[in-house]
Amino acid sequence: MSPARGGAVAGGHPRTVEAGLHAFALGGNAVDAAVAAKLMACVAEPLLTGLAGGGLALVRVGGTTRILDGFSNVPGLAATRPAPAPREVVVDFGPDTQIFHFGAGSVAVPALAETIWALHAAHGRVPLPLLAAPAVAAAREGVAQSVGLTRSARLLAPILRTDATLDGLFFEDGEARPGHRYRLPALGDTIERLAAEGPGFLRDGEGAADVLATADGRLTPADLAAYRPVWRAPLTARWRDATLFVPGPPSQAGLQLLRTLEALAAEGPLPADPRGVAHLRRLARAMAANEAAKGADFQARLFEPGFPAAWLAATPSGFTTHLSTVDAEGGAVGFTGSLGETAGLIAPRTGLILNNFLGEADVYPPAARLAAGDRLMTMCCPTLLERPDGLLVLGSGGSSRIRSALLHGIVYTVDHGLPPAEMVEAPRAHFEDGVLRYETVQRPADHADIAADFPGAIPFDAPGLFFGGLHVAGVGPAGFLGAGDHRRSGEFGVR
Numbered sequence: 001m002s003p004a005r006g007g008a009v010a011g012g013h014p015r016t017v018e019a020g021l022h023a024f025a026l027g028g029n030a031v032d033a034a035v036a037a038k039l040m041a042c043v044a045e046p047l048l049t050g051l052a053g054g055g056l057a058l059v060r061v062g063g064t065t066r067i068l069d070g071f072s073n074v075p076g077l078a079a080t081r082p083a084p085a086p087r088e089v090v091v092d093f094g095p096d097t098q099i100f101h102f103g104a105g106s107v108a109v110p111a112l113a114e115t116i117w118a119l120h121a122a123h124g125r126v127p128l129p130l131l132a133a134p135a136v137a138a139a140r141e142g143v144a145q146s147v148g149l150t151r152s153a154r155l156l157a158p159i160l161r162t163d164a165t166l167d168g169l170f171f172e173d174g175e176a177r178p179g180h181r182y183r184l185p186a187l188g189d190t191i192e193r194l195a196a197e198g199p200g201f202l203r204d205g206e207g208a209a210d211v212l213a214t215a216d217g218r219l220t221p222a223d224l225a226a227y228r229p230v231w232r233a234p235l236t237a238r239w240r241d242a243t244l245f246v247p248g249p250p251s252q253a254g255l256q257l258l259r260t261l262e263a264l265a266a267e268g269p270l271p272a273d274p275r276g277v278a279h280l281r282r283l284a285r286a287m288a289a290n291e292a293a294k295g296a297d298f299q300a301r302l303f304e305p306g307f308p309a310a311w312l313a314a315t316p317s318g319f320t321t322h323l324s325t326v327d328a329e330g331g332a333v334g335f336t337g338s339l340g341e342t343a344g345l346i347a348p349r350t351g352l353i354l355n356n357f358l359g360e361a362d363v364y365p366p367a368a369r370l371a372a373g374d375r376l377m378t379m380c381c382p383t384l385l386e387r388p389d390g391l392l393v394l395g396s397g398g399s400s401r402i403r404s405a406l407l408h409g410i411v412y413t414v415d416h417g418l419p420p421a422e423m424v425e426a427p428r429a430h431f432e433d434g435v436l437r438y439e440t441v442q443r444p445a446d447h448a449d450i451a452a453d454f455p456g457a458i459p460f461d462a463p464g465l466f467f468g469g470l471h472v473a474g475v476g477p478a479g480f481l482g483a484g485d486h487r488r489s490g491e492f493g494v495r
Contacts (some may be wrong), residue, residue, distance in 0.1 A: 007331075008480035010471040010492040011037055011323035013146050014046040014395070015482070017491040019134040020325055023126060024495035031059065031123040032131055033325040034333035035116055038137035038450030039191055041321055042112075043184060044143050047152045047160075047342060048321035048397060051190065051202070052211065052352040054111035054338030056247050057395065058382035059236065063330065065384055066245045068122075069375070070115025070229040072108040072357050074364070075218040076372030077226060083218035086359045089158045091341065093466045095458050096437060098399075101359030102159045102344045104217035108357035108364070108376055112337055113199040117231045117350070119333075122231075132195035139188030139351070145170065147179040148489030149482035151465050152319060159344040159356075166346055166353070187351030203227075207350050214347040215354060217273050218372075226373065233309065234384075237261070240414045245384040248308050252299070252362065253381035253403040255308055256290050258418035260407055262312075263289035274416045275442050277449055280429055283411070284438075284454060287404060295334045295414060299365045302377060319465075320380065321488070325482065332473075334382030336402075361402055381406060385413065390476035392420070398468030404430040405468035418473045420483035424490070427475040428467045439467060 007030055009020030020037035028036070034057065042050045049055065058065065076083070084102035120128050130461040133274035139314035145153070153160060160166040169182045193201060202209040208224045219482040237258045244261075246254035264270070264286040264474050271278040293311075301307045318339035340363065342426065357363045363376050379402045382395040392413065396405035405428060412423040429438035438455040440461050450457050460466060469488025484490020 001307070005328060006495050007033055007325060007327035008473045008482050008492070008494045009033055009037055009323065009325050010473040010482045010490065011041060011483045012048065012148060012321040012469055012471060012484070012488050013041065013139060014491045015044040015143060016041045017493045018325060020323070021372040021446050021493050021495040022134055023131050024327070026130055028126040028128045028131070029123070029328040029329060030331035030333045031061065031119060032126045032327040033327070034323060034335050035120045035124060035128070036131040036134065037323045037325065038116055038335055038337060039132050041133050041323060041337070042136060042191070043139045043187060045149060045321050046184065046353055047149060047156060048319050048339065049112070049337035050339050050353045051113040052110035053337055053339040054357070054378070055115060055335060056251060056378065056380040056382055057115065057119055058245065058334040058384055059119070060330070060332040060384060065234055065245045067232045067234050068115060068119055068229055069232050069250060070111050071250050071378045071380065072111045072355065072376050073223065073227055074370045074372050074374045074376060075107070075109050075220060075223045077222035078220050079218060079372070088125040091155050093155070093401055094464065095460050096466065098189045100341045100356065101394065102187060102341060102356045103344065104215055104345065106356035107215040107217050107219050107343050107349055108360035109219065109223045109227050110202065110211060110352070110355070111227060111229065112204050113194055117194065118229045127342055128195040132191050136188045136192045139184040139191065140300045142181045145182060146489040147178045150176045150178045155465065156319070156341055159239065159341055162344045163346060165348070166344065183207055184351050186349060190350045190352065193449045210347045210349040211352060211354070214345050236318045239410060241387055242414050243386045244410070246381055249302050250375045250377050251381050252302060252377050253379045255311060257381060257406050258312055259293055259404045260290040260403065261410070270415050274412055274418065275427060277444055280438060280443065282452065283407065284429055284431055284436050287465065289413045291431060293486050299377065302368065320399065320402065321469065322382065322395035322397055322471050324393040324395060324482065326393060326475050328471045332384060332391060332393045334384065334395045336380035336382045336397070338380060338397070360399070379395070379403065385410060390474055392472055392474035394470060394472040395472045396468035399431045400432055401466065401468045404428060405470045409470050409472065420481055424483045425473060430467065437466070439463065
């Protein structure tokens with residue numbers, strides 16, 4: 001008996017979704033679709049994810065859920081000279097700003113090429129060169145810049161415009177414009193070679209030499225040779241009638257998401273109106289409770305054996321992109337990948353845009369005292385929500401806002417029954433460093449009441465990149481379902 005065919009894909013660019021659907025047309029499963037979509041995302045969303053970045057994949061195959069930890073390591077193994085200091089930049093999100101660091105001193109160990117290869121080797125069905133073909137063609141022929149990528153380029157302009165190649169790729173006459181066509185032929189060659197022979201040439205061959213020469217910082221040949229992705233068990237929890245599967249360390253967001261839900265449950269049922277001010281207050285209080293629970297030692301102890309379970313038991317009860325795939329056999333993949341804000345560097349012979357993970361305080365916090373070869377932390381948090389009538393895979397980009405985007409998605413779906421298209425567009429909020437940021441779109445304009453409870457609250461009057469991009473795919477009683485988040489040019493498709 002042949003396996004059931006077809007599936008659904010949600011992602012951050014139409015070409016990303018098309019590539020995943022092409023994998024289903026070839027007879028592939030959810031893993032094949034995720035691999036094809038992720039390779040295309042490296043081309044169509046090149047400031048948000050890339051082969052020189054990292055990520056986490058949640059993988060459901062045969063009823064078993066695992067996490068493929070493909071995040072980056074701290075570089076510096078066998079280093080022979082001091083690393084240059086990263087350069088500082090302030091990224092302006094409009095109502096709010098965030099400080100990042102970039103340059104050669106910010107580059108962590110590239111991880112995504114190894115991760116894609118390992119994912120396909122474990123569960124792929126279609127030959128990798130066939131899955132990679134759409135991404136290879138797109139890189140060589142060119143891609144029209146999406147609205148979401150244009151927004152990212154404008155925000156990251158202080159970083160990108162320090163490199164002449166990146167400036168020429170994403171800006172025309174000094175401006176980033178939707179529809180601007182860029183080409184990445186060297187990246188196409190790299191993806192084609194990766195699919196044909198594996199990541200060895202990026203580990204210790206000419207591809208590695210290209211990356212090392214471009215980084216010219218803490219990254220060493222020993223770092224590239226030593227890196228491998230790791231399969232891990234997920235964390236699980238109940239929320240109402242749903243079972244949640246989220247990544248544990250190196251993800252900080254999985255733990256924080258579960259703890260926030262516990263704080264939310266402690267106050268009883270939610271208000272009926274999911275867009276009302278009372279509802280916003282409840283979610284904000286739960287997010288604030290999570291922040292308070294973290295304390296000063298959360299990051300320092302994240303990798304400590306037994307810490308995740310102990311921390312959760314104490315409860316009373318960037319720039320990143322995500323894609324979700326599901327198939328007719330019950331398989332599912334949520335794949336969140338990142339380059340940080342990029343290091344502002346592109347390796348010329350491989351076309352790889354380098355990450356700046358050492359320049360993100362959430363990823364490389366001083367309090368954690370991480371050494372060369374240690375896994376960096378991440379906010380990536382691909383999530384599986386399983387209910388009696390089906391499942392949803394969801395995830396988001398957005399650095400520290402990832403956990404808040406997921407919180408809203410889970411509550412809107414489970415507590416309020418919003419279908420995916422409404423769930424991803426409904427208003428969100430984020431609490432961090434004692435400040436509540438919230439979207440006013442679709443909400444009553446009771447800003448005075450919010451400010452009374454949360455002094456210094458910052459309203460966002462238009463949807464934007466700040467609150468992430470929640471891309472969802474699933475299976476329910478009526479078949480495949482899902483949605484892409486328009487905040488980040490999200491799309492959804494079914495094959």
